[in-house]
Amino acid sequence: MPFFRDADRAIHYLQRGHGEPLMLIHGLGCSGADWAFQVTALEHRYRIIVPDLPGSGHSDPPQGGYSIEEFAAGLWRLLDHLGISRINIVGFSLGGAVALEMSASRPHCVPKLALINSLATYRPHSWRKCMEIYVSAALVYTLGMPRAAWLMAARLFPESWQRAMREHAALALGAVPATSYLGMGLALARWAILDRLDRLSSQVLLIAAEKDYTPLDEKVALAKQLQGQIVVVRGSRHGTPFDSVETTNACLSAFLADQPLPPSTHWVRDDAALVQTLSLAGSIADEHAMSPLLID
Numbered sequence: 509m510p511f512f513r514d515a516d517r518a519i520h521y522l523q524r525g526h527g528e529p530l531m532l533i534h535g536l537g538c539s540g541a542d543w544a545f546q547v548t549a550l551e552h553r554y555r556i557i558v559p560d561l562p563g564s565g566h567s568d569p570p571q572g573g574y575s576i577e578e579f580a581a582g583l584w585r586l587l588d589h590l591g592i593s594r595i596n597i598v599g600f601s602l603g604g605a606v607a608l609e610m611s612a613s614r615p616h617c618v619p620k621l622a623l624i625n626s627l628a629t630y631r632p633h634s635w636r637k638c639m640e641i642y643v644s645a646a647l648v649y650t651l652g653m654p655r656a657a658w659l660m661a662a663r664l665f666p667e668s669w670q671r672a673m674r675e676h677a678a679l680a681l682g683a684v685p686a687t688s689y690l691g692m693g694l695a696l697a698r699w700a701i702l703d704r705l706d707r708l709s710s711q712v713l714l715i716a717a718e719k720d721y722t723p724l725d726e727k728v729a730l731a732k733q734l735q736g737q738i739v740v741v742r743g744s745r746h747g748t749p750f751d752s753v754e755t756t757n758a759c760l761s762a763f764l765a766d767q768p769l770p771p772s773t774h775w776v777r778d779d780a781a782l783v784q785t786l787s788l789a790g791s792i793a794d795e796h797a798m799s800p801l802l803i804d
Contacts, residue, residue, distance in 0.1 A: 510566075510799045512586050519586055520566035520799065521559040522792055525551030529592045530764065531583070532558050535601030535625075536692050537660070537681045539565030541796035544788050546598070546749060549757040554764070557590065558792060559583060561606070563688035566799055574688075574695035576602075580609035596620040596764060600749055602696050605630065609699075612707045621710035622760055624748055625720050628730050629700035640721050641697045648686050657681035664747045669780035673750060676788075705733055712736025713763040715756060717744035737769060743777035752777045753786060 511518045522540055524547050532543040540558035547556055561579055563569035570578065583606065587595060594617050599607030604626020611618040632638040647656040661678035681689075712734040716727040718741060731738035739759050744752045755777075758770045778786075788794065 512589055514582050514585055516571050517562060517568035519559060519562065519568075519582060521557055521586060522795055522799065524556045524558070524792055525554050527554045528764075529587075529595040530554040530556050531587070531595050531597045531607075532556060533583070533597065533599040533603030533606050534558075534561065534564065535603050536696065537657075537684050537689055538600070538603075539680070539796065541565065541793040542680070543749070544791035544793040545753045545786065546757060546760065547792045549761060550764070553761075554596075557587070557592075557595075558796075559586060561603070561692070563692060564684070565796065569685075569688055569691075574691040576605050576609055576695055576699040579606045579695075580613060583610060584614065593617060594619060596622075598622040598624070598760060599626055600624040601626055601746065602692060605696060605699055605701070608701050608705075608708070611710050612701060612704045615707050615709045618708075618710045620713075620764060621708070622713040622715065622763060623730075624715045624756065625717055625722065625727075625746055626714075627722055627726050628702050628705060628733075630696045630722075631700050632697060634723070636721075636723060637697075641693065645690055645693060648690060653684060653686045653689060654682035657684075664745055665751060666745075667780075669783060670751065673783065677747070677750070705730075708734060710734075711763075713759065713769075714738040715748060715759055716740050717746060717748045717752075718742050719745045720748075721746050737763070739769060739772075739775050741775050741777060754778055754782060 511520055534542050539560045543558050560567040597607040597618055604623040611621050632641050658678045660681055661674045665674040714727050714731045714736055716724055741748055741752045741755050749756050755775055762769050
């Protein structure tokens with residue numbers, strides 16, 4: 509059954525595969541459905557848990573406001589409910605913040621932690637972060653979510669041969685309630701974990717896009733502080749799990765299996781030919797769309 513009743517709200521989640529537990533945490537404006545390409549690559553080896561964060565996908569919005577710390581606590585409660593005490597975690601963007609928070613709160617319960625285009629703080633202490641936070645919020649306030657979503661999608665996937673990806677992203681983002689998008693974004697802007705990174709004991713992999721909106725130097729510094737590995741994907745923008753499926757999947761597979769990462773010559777965005785072969789048919793995205801409204 510795909511829902512977990514957590515106090516005053518229902519958290520939607522899906523499971524695929526068998527083996528060592530692995531949680532995939534989506535980013536801002538996304539849902540668990542957006543891990544479809546990674547689940548396909550990993551489900552043969554792992555028991556994958558894919559939640560919708562509160563206010564995203566099919567999960568209820570929180571009653572007491574949005575908080576990265578509460579997102580993390582809620583996902584641990586879900587894992588306690590599922591009888592999982594140790595789990596590897598992959599987080600994308602805002603999901604990486606949640607993953608860091610989960611790892612800091614139970615350091616010995618997260619053996620491996622992979623972060624994709626995530627930072628240790630999103631507080632707007634630089635002009636670049638101010639622009640990302642406040643311009644995006646202003647677009648949503650002035651244009652509404654559906655129209656702002658088309659601009660966001662065009663920035664994520666600007667190439668002519670990324671049209672299908674761009675249209676899919678615009679429709680998915682446009683369906684997100686503006687209150688949820690803005691609430692989660694402001695929660696991220698208030699969050700930081702810089703003073704608690706020493707609590708982590710996980711093996712760490714950072715996957716960073718060459719052309720991400722957020723500073724690459726902060727990701728390099730984070731990898732160094734956590735004694736982790738870092739992969740910089742050439743040509744990728746913020747949506748690395750979508751525009752660089754081959755590199756993302758190869759790096760995650762190697763890291764989770766304690767194998768060497770692919771050589772740096774392979775750290776590149778997917779080309780047009782590969783993108784044309786990608787399909788969501790029969791994936792977890794289909795299952796997510798048809799998920800029955802049952803409470804576990």
